[in-house]
Amino acid sequence: MPFFATRFTERTAARWAALAALVSAAWLPYAASAAAAAPPADAKPVYSDAAALGKLMFFDASLSASGKMSCASCHSPSHAYGPPNGLAAQLGGPDMRSQGTRAVPSLRYVLNRTPMWSHAQAASMSERLSETDNAPVGGFGWDGRFNRLRDQASFPLLNPNEMANKDPAAVLAKLEHAPYAARFREVFGENIFTDPSKAFTQAMYAIERFELEDPSFHPYTSKFDDYLDGKLQLTAQELRGKKLFDNPAGGNCASCHIDQSGVDGSHPLFTDFNFQALGVPRNPELRANLDPKYFDMGLCGPLRTDQSSDRSNCGLFKSVSLRNTATRQVFFHNGRFHTLKDALRFYAQRDTNPAKWYPKDAHGKVDKFNDLPVALRVNVDTTDEPLTRKAGERPVWSERDIDDVATFLATLNDDYVLKPEQPK
Numbered sequence: 001m002p003f004f005a006t007r008f009t010e011r012t013a014a015r016w017a018a019l020a021a022l023v024s025a026a027w028l029p030y031a032a033s034a035a036a037a038a039p040p041a042d043a044k045p046v047y048s049d050a051a052a053l054g055k056l057m058f059f060d061a062s063l064s065a066s067g068k069m070s071c072a073s074c075h076s077p078s079h080a081y082g083p084p085n086g087l088a089a090q091l092g093g094p095d096m097r098s099q100g101t102r103a104v105p106s107l108r109y110v111l112n113r114t115p116m117w118s119h120a121q122a123a124s125m126s127e128r129l130s131e132t133d134n135a136p137v138g139g140f141g142w143d144g145r146f147n148r149l150r151d152q153a154s155f156p157l158l159n160p161n162e163m164a165n166k167d168p169a170a171v172l173a174k175l176e177h178a179p180y181a182a183r184f185r186e187v188f189g190e191n192i193f194t195d196p197s198k199a200f201t202q203a204m205y206a207i208e209r210f211e212l213e214d215p216s217f218h219p220y221t222s223k224f225d226d227y228l229d230g231k232l233q234l235t236a237q238e239l240r241g242k243k244l245f246d247n248p249a250g251g252n253c254a255s256c257h258i259d260q261s262g263v264d265g266s267h268p269l270f271t272d273f274n275f276q277a278l279g280v281p282r283n284p285e286l287r288a289n290l291d292p293k294y295f296d297m298g299l300c301g302p303l304r305t306d307q308s309s310d311r312s313n314c315g316l317f318k319s320v321s322l323r324n325t326a327t328r329q330v331f332f333h334n335g336r337f338h339t340l341k342d343a344l345r346f347y348a349q350r351d352t353n354p355a356k357w358y359p360k361d362a363h364g365k366v367d368k369f370n371d372l373p374v375a376l377r378v379n380v381d382t383t384d385e386p387l388t389r390k391a392g393e394r395p396v397w398s399e400r401d402i403d404d405v406a407t408f409l410a411t412l413n414d415d416y417v418l419k420p421e422q423p424k
């Protein structure tokens, strides 16, 4: 009775989501992610028929206009479901030559723990001034514009720069001829393809089930996980890096990239799913940036359209998980940096040496925060450590500190192999 089973999991999933939303309203943001993560203690590992179909779709390049691109082309399973290369944005489209506008995020860890998008409105001026009370949080995409994975999944399938199908019907026409089409009918009903809207909904739902159910999205096999479980000790250098990462008066990284376990013992994800404007420099590798009037402003558009009336949203992007970040070749929403150490140097030296990061404008002045229109640069975070310094001051970290933090972050890479105990 696969249909019944599917309905049931859909309802269960909806209840979890509702619960997460409820909790997140009261306990932003930590409890929300913990609640969403915790399966009932007696839950058996499930792998639904829908998830199995979703997996086939995720890896199926025939679902793209080019016939060459699947979800996995950009979200490579051997790269923590992140990009397999150092391109700032991937090439896709019907002829595989159109460039996207954003770096591919890793899909590991966040899919089943991202809270629903919310932006509690400030009740008073004083509340508005204390930023934590009305901070936007959650949702999928660098701008949080999708609340459900099933809604997100149709975007790359239809986006002209990515899998480039003209419309849902074009996706279904390909799906009907996929080697697993018969299975799709078995699971969702013999006549499913005669109702295109229902068929497309079920297809997106299948991808969502794969993303939520497949254990490869949340293996928790890093050295840091073993450390949290008390199976090993970190090296002196890794511990030094962690201290620099945690120090609220120093790196202060853990204030946004949370590294404490949840109340239920769930291991930390190194993100709080909040939105910030960090002032990452404009990236000339992105073709969209050839147009000097084009700005990717995250929460306030152009991809996201429902939050643009509030100009204080402009330039804000979602904080991402730092798990597996040390394996990446591309960093931040616009892929501006290509090594982890450069990303760390940017945090440490953005304000102490802006000339290193930003080009000069026509008057020979350093064009700080040049990836935002001048009037909106006030949105960039200059209040959270370490983003508070002045030009010429000493950076929060030395090169040696940066080495230590990078070494610590490498303990977040999955597939760590516990070495047999060294003889004393």
Ligand code: HEC
Residues within 6 Å of the ligand: 058, 069, 070, 071, 072, 073, 074, 075, 090, 091, 092, 100, 102, 103, 104, 105, 106, 107, 110, 111, 139, 140, 141, 142, 143, 149, 152, 153, 154, 156, 157, 161, 162, 163, 207, 303
């Ligand atoms: C051409 C490269 C490319 C392809 C193909 C692609 N993606 Fe993505 N994916 C991205 C980029 C870039 C983003 C960030 C998008 C944004 O912020 O607007 C993203 C974001 C996501 C997110 C949000 C992650 C988060 O933490 O917020 C999910 C989920 C996702 N993709 C799933 C998929 C699925 C499922 C498919 C196949 C149907 C797919 N992607 C195909 C590039 C790609």
Ligand code: HEC
Residues within 6 Å of the ligand: 245, 251, 252, 253, 254, 255, 256, 257, 274, 275, 276, 277, 278, 280, 317, 318, 319, 320, 321, 322, 325, 328, 330, 331, 332, 333, 334, 340, 343, 344, 347, 348, 381, 384, 385, 386, 405
């Ligand atoms: C105020 C919150 C905040 C603080 C503090 C913070 N980050 Fe971030 N971090 C973010 C946000 C938001 C992004 C995404 C921004 C973007 O792409 O525009 C990000 C992105 C990153 C990335 C890029 C990851 C990727 O996959 O592209 C790295 C690496 C990173 N942070 C490391 C650090 C380190 C190390 C520190 C401490 C020096 C730190 N962060 C402090 C919010 C923060």
